[in-house]
Every structure is written in C-alpha cells, then in structure tokens.
Amino acid sequence: xxxxxxxxxxxxxxxxxxxxxxxxxxxxxxxxxxxxxxxxxxxxxxxxxxxxxxxxxxxxxxxxxxxxxxxxxxxxxxxxxxxxxxxxxxxxxxxxxxxxxxxxxxxxxxxxxxxxxxxxxxxxxxxxxxxxxxxxxxxxxxxxxxxxxxxxxxxxxxxxxxxxxxxxxxxxxxxxxxxxxxxxxxxxxxxxxxxxxxxxxxxxxxxxxxxxxxxxxxxxxxxxxxxxxxxxxxxxxxxxxxxxxxxxxxxxxxxxxxxxxxxxxxxxxxxxxxxxxxxxxxxxxxxxxxx
Numbered sequence: 001x002x003x004x005x006x007x008x009x010x011x012x013x014x015x016x017x018x019x020x021x022x023x024x025x026x027x028x029x030x031x032x033x034x035x036x037x038x039x040x041x042x043x044x045x046x047x048x049x050x051x052x053x054x055x056x057x058x059x060x061x062x063x064x065x066x067x068x069x070x071x072x073x074x075x076x077x078x079x080x081x082x083x084x085x086x087x088x089x090x091x092x093x094x095x096x097x098x099x100x101x102x103x104x105x106x107x108x109x110x111x112x113x114x115x116x117x118x119x120x121x122x123x124x125x126x127x128x129x130x131x132x133x134x135x136x137x138x139x140x141x142x143x144x145x146x147x148x149x150x151x152x153x154x155x156x157x158x159x160x161x162x163x164x165x166x167x168x169x170x171x172x173x174x175x176x177x178x179x180x181x182x183x184x185x186x187x188x189x190x191x192x193x194x195x196x197x198x199x200x201x202x203x204x205x206x207x208x209x210x211x212x213x214x215x216x217x218x219x220x221x222x223x224x225x226x227x228x229x230x231x232x233x234x235x236x237x238x239x240x241x242x243x244x245x246x247x248x249x250x251x252x253x254x255x256x257x258x259x260x261x262x263x264x265x266x267x268x269x270x271x272x273x274x275x276x277x278x279x280x281x282x283x284x285x286x287x288x289x290x291x
Contacts, residue, residue, distance in 0.1 A: 001184065002188065004038075004042075006178070007045075008038065009178065010170050010171070010174045011038060017173055019170055020160070020163045021040065021044075021166045021167040024036055025040065028155075029158045029252060032158050032250075032252070040167070041167060044153065044159065044163075044164055045171070046157075046249070047164075047246065047249060048148070048189075049190045050190075051148070051149075051152055051153050052070050052148075053190065054244065056191075057212070057213075057218075058221055059143065061143055061144055061145040063113075063145055063146070063147050064148045064172065065113065065172070066115045066172035067113055067171075067175060068111055068194075069110070069113070070110055070192065071110075072106040072108040072213060073109055074105075075105040109203070110201075115172075119176055120196075120199055122200040143222065144222075150168065152244070153246075156249050157249075157250060175187070183196075184198070191206050192209075
C-alpha cells in the first residue's frame with residue numbers, strides 16, 4: 001500500500017479513526033477553497049515531510065510519536081594532519097583546513113517507536129543509535145531530538161492545528177493496524193522511504209540527501225556554540241518563518257482572481273435559480289392563408 005491507499009483506508013474506516021480529518025475543513029486563508037478529505041491528507045503529509053526534512057537539514061531530529069524518529073548518528077574521527085593528506089593546488093589553504101577539520105560523519109537513520117515496534121513481530125530489533133541503558137526516552141537518543149509540532153505544518157498547508165493533529169494521529173494508528181493485519185506498506189516521505197513488509201521494517205534515505213548531511217557546511221549547523229546567544233530573542237517569528245521552506249510550499253492565489261471567480265460562481269447560481277423558477281409560456285402564431 002502506498003500513501004494514497006493508506007489515506008483511502010483511513011477514510012473508508014472512519015469509525016476506527018474519528019476526527020476532523022474525515023470531513024472537508026475550511027482553510028485559514030479565504031483565498032484557498034476547502035478540499036476533499038483525501039486531498040487534505042495529501043497536503044498535510046507533504047507539509048509533514050518538508051517539516052522533517054528541514055529540521056534534519058538544521059541539525060535536529062524529529063520524533064513523530066507512535067511512529068518513530070528521524071535522526072542521525074554522529075560518527076567522529078580524529079583530525080587529519082596535513083602531512084597525511086594530499087595537497088590540492090586548486091583549493092585555497094582555508095578550504096583545505098576546513099576539510100581536514102570536517103571529522104564528523106552523519107548517518108541518517110529511522111528509530112522505530114515502541115508502539116509500532118510492538119506489532120513488528122519479525123523486526124530485527126537492532127538499535128539504530130547506541131546510547132546508555134539509562135536513557136529510556138526517545139528524546140535522550142539521537143542528536144537534538146524535538147517532537148513533531150503540528151503548528152508549522154498547519155501554517156504551511158493553511159489548515160487548523162486540530163485538523164493536522166487529528167490527521168497525524170489517524171495516520172499513526174492506521175500504520176499500526178495495517179501492520180498488525182499483515183499489510184505491506186511503502187511510505188514515501190520524499191527524502192526517505194519506509195517499507196513495512198511481512199511485519200518487518202526497513203528504510204532507505206535518498207543518496208543526495210545523505211551527501212548533503214555529510215558536507216562540511218552541515219557540521220557548522222550542529223555546533224550550537226557558534227550561534228550567538230542573542231540571536232534567539234532578536235530574531236522574530238516572522239523572520240524565521242520567511243526563511244523557512246514551509247512558508248512557500250503552497251503559494252497564495254491572487255485575492256482579486258479568487259474574488260472574480262467567486263462572483264462568477266454566484267452569478268451562475270442566481271441564473272440557474274431564475275431559469276428554474278421561470279414559468280413556461282406558449283404563444284400560438286397565426287397561420288398564413290387562413291382567416
């Protein structure tokens with residue numbers, strides 16, 4: 001089952017997954033018209049994938065409660081001395097020093113949640129991230145773990161926060177139920193594909209995304225000490241949202257165009273009412289040649 005089939009399963013078995021996601025909900029911006037329930041699921045899932053991808057690019061792990069956490073394992077190496085490296089005359093001295101200091105390698109991984117792991121009877125049970133036995137919480141594993149916040153996702157797809165939270169809960173519960181029933185699923189997040197086959201789970205990250213996480217520029221995002229402390233309270237929410245990729249995921253249609261289409265639709269409704277209420281009149285024309 002792919003993403004579309006999973007959404008259709010949730011809507012078909014609405015009694016098992018109640019919530020606001022089962023009905024067409026109004027958008028938070030009047031320029032956008034309400035969508036059908038399946039289309040709502042698609043835009044929410046697209047915003048969810050972009051939200052997780054953006055946080056991973058910023059050096060943060062994201063935990064989708066009940067499903068799992070998208071994180072990465074940091075593998076550190078020793079700094080390479082200059083005598084053991086080849087000299088590249090095409091690059092400057094500062095650039096070569098930065099490459100030698102790039103000693104951290106990141107391996108993106110997916111840490112399955114205990115709720116979903118309970119239904120994976122054939123899961124290999126291997127821990128993706130090595131941590132101390134005293135660390136039982138998912139927020140103590142990985143690097144910079146945060147919870148999945150439905151606020152930015154709802155602001156991206158112009159839907160209510162309650163609708164997004166309801167859709168995410170239904171999605172996680174449906175994955176657990178389908179796994180228990182023995183269905184095979186191919187959950188595509190774009191940057192990562194999570195496969196559930198025969199009650200076992202595997203994942204595969206995009207090759208270009210893995211190379212991006214292992215670049216020298218990404219290592220600076222993980223070092224919180226290099227970020228000035230006053231930037232946390234000097235940077236406003238509007239400035240952060242403008243830099244986010246979620247802000248431009250769905251472009252707003254022009255207000256004048258939307259108003260013009262709404263007026264045309266209203267005019268057609270009035271015209272149809274006038275035609276339905278008009279009385280049928282029959283006029284007899286005089287025949288030629290008869291008095």
